[in-house]
Amino acid sequence: MTLLLLLIANVCAPCHPAIVKQYESTGMARSSGKLSGATAVATVHDPSSGATYRINHDHRMEFERGPVQGSRMLEWFIGSGNVGRSFLFALDGILFQAPVSYYSAAGKWDISPGYEGKRTIQMGRAVEPACLQCHASGAQPEGGVSCERCHGPGQKHVATGKAADIIHPAKLPAARRDGVCAQCHLTGVARVATATRKAGTFRAGDLLSDHLAVFVWDAAEAGELSATSHYERLAASKCKQASGDKLWCGSCHDSHREPAAAEKAGFYRQRCQSCHAQKPCTKAAATSDCASCHMPKGATRSVDHVAFTDHSIPREKRPPAAPVAKRALRPFLPAPAQERETALGYAIAAMTEPAVRREAFERLQKAPRDVAVMAQLAQFHDRMGQEEQAMALCEQIVAIEPDHPAAAVNLAIYRIKRGRTAEAIALWEAALKRSPAMTGARMNLAVALSRSGEREKAIAALRQALRYEPDLEPALRLLRELGATP
Ligand code: HEC
Ligand code: HEC
Ligand code: HEC
Ligand code: HEC
Ligand code: HEC
Ligand code: HEC
Ligand code: HEC
Structure with a gap:
């Protein structure tokens, strides 16, 4: 974090040293970054799942629930810690949110917001890009809120030092x-x-x-x-x-x-x-x-x-x-x-x-159709048990945007229900290549493979799913049925 913060600050620091120095201590400037140094050891028990998490000095988070155990290295934080902090770890280049967070008022670690009341360990939630949009300045969880987020791109102004080349928010x-x-x-x-x-x-x-x-x-x-x-x-x-x-x-x-x-x-x-x-x-x-x-x-x-x-x-x-x-x-x-x-x-x-809900559905039906509207409509139809309509919409979406992950993986479900297994498998495989952390879809793929007699491929898919979500009970069960170990 220090390095990146300095790099960002350095661009403006030579000419605005006082502001740069002051800004560094605000919550906004410290709202995300790379973890460094040592932390106090802590243990969290989750009463609903029965899981235990242990945070070590070096920010390694160990987790355990019955026979399921493992660890992840927490590498980045989100939140200055004035109130609290969430943590991220990376696996295969994907950033995931940790199921435990630090709460400053209580002075302790506990289950993360949105992770309460689960029956299993939740290790596979990729971080929402929106978190980083507000707490960092883009896709990297580092550097906090940069000067440019409030002043616009600074390149030209850095070169010229002219007021006209930078945004002054109060003058807008x-x-x-x-x-x-x-x-x-x-x-x-x-x-x-x-x-x-x-x-x-x-x-x-x-x-x-x-x-x-x-x-x-x-x-x-x-x-x-x-x-x-x-x-x-x-x-x-x-x-x-x-x-x-x-x-x-x-x-x-x-x-x-x-x-x-x-x-x-x-x-x-x-x-x-x-x-x-x-x-x-x-x-x-x-x-x-x-x-x-x-x-x-x-x-x-x-x-x-x-x-x-x-x-x-x-x-x-x-x-x-x-x-x-x-x-x-x-x-x-x-x-x-x-x-x-x-x-x-x-x-x-x-x-x-x-x-x-009703109003949402009616409005979606009347709205001009684009991919976002169709994707929502498909979900409403699906929830109402209107599978034909949902499937037709997913087909249309995938025709426009073959990369649309939700539409592709749901279309695969409709396909397999109609006996079109090979198509379903192809859809899941392509979607997972682009978005490997969609564990639910990978689980479905494994079931389809195992039913088509592709035992080895099914086992590989299950192991991959467990790589991201080690406590995925259906995957552990199917592995046992296939006579394999995680
Ligand atoms: C090379 C020196 C230099 C660098 C680097 C520099 N500035 Fe400036 N900045 C100036 C000068 C000089 C002024 C005063 C210009 C004037 O009043 O005409 C100024 C004025 C400003 C203003 C006020 C503009 C206004 O309308 O009054 C803002 C905002 C600003 N800088 C932001 C930044 C940010 C953000 C960065 C880093 C991305 C930065 N500056 C980097 C020299 C610099
Ligand atoms: C890129 C997103 C972003 C922008 C733009 C932004 N903020 Fe913030 N702001 C945050 C976040 C995130 C926090 C919480 C920081 C933390 O404690 O982790 C915050 C915290 C604050 C706080 C609490 C004190 C502090 O520094 O933590 C104040 C006050 C504040 N913002 C005011 C403003 C004002 C005024 C503007 C517009 C001029 C603004 N913010 C623009 C994201 C932003
Ligand atoms: C009339 C004055 C006033 C205005 C206008 C104002 N704030 Fe505040 N704000 C305060 C005060 C006072 C606090 C409490 C500061 C403290 O106790 O540290 C505060 C606290 C905050 C905090 C810290 C979190 C919290 O809820 O205590 C944030 C974030 C914040 N303001 C954002 C904003 C944003 C964004 C705007 C514009 C929409 C805004 N404020 C407009 C007076 C104001
Ligand atoms: C729309 C912008 C926005 C998004 C999206 C967002 N945050 Fe925030 N976050 C804020 C702002 C602003 C604050 C500070 C004041 C407040 O509560 O509004 C804050 C406060 C926090 C804090 C407390 C920081 C502190 O110590 O003061 C944490 C932790 C946090 N957010 C984590 C997250 C995580 C994790 C996500 C994604 C799941 C996320 N936030 C998504 C804007 C955002
Ligand atoms: C959260 C939004 C925000 C961030 C982040 C931010 N600024 Fe500003 N900045 C403002 C606002 C708002 C003003 C206008 C203040 C006023 O005049 O009311 C301003 C004014 C300025 C000015 C001109 C007025 C002055 O006070 O001299 C400079 C220079 C400047 N900012 C530089 C920076 C630099 C450098 C950074 C990064 C270290 C930075 N700002 C980060 C919101 C921000
Ligand atoms: C930009 C100007 C402005 C600022 C800054 C401002 N106010 Fe006001 N406020 C007004 C106006 C205008 C009214 C409505 C007329 C009146 O009651 O004087 C008002 C009304 C009020 C009222 C009456 C509310 C009601 O429901 O009747 C209170 C209380 C108040 N302000 C407190 C504050 C406090 C406390 C602050 C600082 C934290 C503050 N104001 C900052 C302009 C402002
Ligand atoms: C001890 C609590 C308290 C403090 C401190 C306080 N106020 Fe008030 N203020 C009140 C109450 C209560 C009212 C409502 C009075 C009523 O309804 O007759 C009020 C009313 C107001 C009003 C509305 C007046 C009107 O005629 O409509 C304004 C504006 C206001 N306060 C501003 C301020 C400002 C500015 C400060 C700081 C200098 C301040 N107050 C400090 C309690 C407080």
Whole structure:
């Protein structure tokens, strides 16, 4: 990490040494990197699976559940550790997320968010590219959030030193300025990539709405509970509603510097008073800690991407509102949402909110068809038991995009159910060549091979699946049935 951080910093450091130095100590700058040095030994027991994990001094993670055991070398972290840290390891050039994380408040390791309540050890989840988009600056889990993420490509400016050759976020028109922070700080209910831009190509200075449609729940009461991002909360504040474009993240935060604990109250008070000096608080002195009353903090700060400090700046701390029965999605960014993006937004929302499943399905059916829409529709048809429709859609997707992993592996399932085994095997083999970590698909392939009498190939596929997912019970079972060992 140190090397890469220095390389990135060095580009700007000769001319902006103070900013580079200050920025290094922020959570953003330290939000990902390579592990180095020694760590304290720790053990985690997972009551639901019965697994035991042990972290060694050298960051080697051992795991054990009954006869299943092994180890992985944790090489990278995600998260500065102000709140917590997730860890990554590499196998065959693929990055996987570790099933245990470090939680700073509790001062201990525990099961990672999203890994709780499993029956087996989960070792085969490839890291979501989105993690690295927000915590690093692309595909590598290193270097934290770089200067360029907020200032745009710096090459030309480094050569010329001219102001015109670099983005100064505060000088941008409001929507473009806000997009600089919103690219990472606006979670919403669903973030949908627009049809015209490739994911991960947003640059500071672009309009975020050209790249992403972000949806939030419309109901204000329910929104109170579900609005998890700083962006959404701030938009709900009187300050923002009454100030409009004048108020933004940069009104209170210095992107290059986190104020020290002792200096915090004064630092933020000054920001409040830049607008509230004329008509001071009726309940407290002008020298008080404004944020302590008007931006209260949640009970526990979690790694769940929930705004901890209440950015809706209430007069008085509000109890969270009760959830409402029916709610709809509303586009958050000031751009007319298209039918396609709205339908995809509902499809994503439906994964955690069954009440909008029907609406998602209806919208998908009406939306202009592209690969993303067809892939979602195929899943809906499949879940509703409408296999013919699902299969036809997968065929269309694979015809357009032969590399589409989900469509290819699902099409193989439909093929094999219809006795077209050779086609299914070919589809799985091709998909796995491109995406080797799809363990479920490899398991299906092994079953198909073994049923076609290809014992050796089946055994090889099972061993490969177990390489990524050593506690894959069906694979262990089939291996035993085939008279082989892992
Ligand atoms: C060769 C020296 C040099 C390097 C290297 C350099 N800058 Fe600058 N930068 C300058 C100078 C000089 C100014 C002031 C220009 C002016 O005011 O006309 C400046 C101004 C800026 C500004 C303010 C622009 C504005 O509109 O006021 C930003 C932002 C900035 N630099 C960011 C960066 C970033 C990010 C990097 C690294 C990618 C970087 N600089 C590397 C010399 C440099
Ligand atoms: C490339 C993604 C990205 C961009 C762009 C970004 N942030 Fe962040 N920000 C993060 C992440 C990730 C964290 C959590 C860092 C951690 O602790 O690991 C964070 C943390 C913060 C924090 C908490 C203090 C700290 O440094 O950890 C503040 C305040 C903040 N960001 C403000 C901003 C503002 C203001 C902007 C826009 C000018 C912005 N961020 C742009 C990703 C980003
Ligand atoms: C849309 C951008 C975004 C994505 C995607 C994202 N994060 Fe974050 N993450 C943030 C921001 C911003 C923060 C800090 C404040 C907050 O909670 O909003 C954060 C905080 C964290 C923290 C706590 C860091 C600390 O100590 O302050 C961890 C750990 C973390 N994220 C891990 C992950 C992992 C693992 C993934 C992928 C599964 C992921 N994040 C995906 C933006 C993102
Ligand atoms: C999280 C977003 C973010 C990151 C990361 C970031 N900056 Fe900035 N930078 C800003 C914002 C916002 C401003 C405008 C501040 C203002 O004037 O309100 C700014 C202003 C500047 C300026 C001109 C104004 C000044 O304070 O002199 C320079 C130079 C600069 N940044 C350099 C850098 C360098 C070098 C890095 C990397 C070490 C960096 N920035 C990283 C958001 C960021
Ligand atoms: C960019 C200007 C701006 C900044 C910065 C700002 N506010 Fe406001 N705020 C306003 C405006 C405008 C209103 C609405 C008119 C009013 O009540 O004065 C408002 C309203 C409020 C209200 C009344 C809310 C309600 O629901 O009636 C509180 C409380 C408040 N602000 C506190 C703060 C605190 C605390 C800070 C600093 C953490 C802050 N404001 C920063 C502009 C701002
Ligand atoms: C009116 C002032 C104000 C504005 C505007 C503001 N913040 Fe904050 N923010 C704060 C205060 C105060 C804290 C608490 C700082 C602390 O205790 O360390 C905070 C904390 C944070 C944190 C740390 C995690 C947490 O929830 O405590 C992040 C991340 C953050 N803000 C991001 C943003 C982003 C992104 C924006 C723009 C959408 C924004 N903030 C706008 C005042 C503000
Ligand atoms: C001890 C808690 C506390 C502190 C500290 C505090 N406030 Fe307040 N503030 C309140 C309460 C309670 C109200 C609501 C008063 C009411 O409804 O009559 C209020 C009201 C406000 C209002 C709305 C006033 C109006 O007429 O609508 C603003 C603006 C405000 N505060 C700003 C600030 C600023 C700026 C600071 C820091 C200098 C600050 N407050 C510090 C408790 C506090």
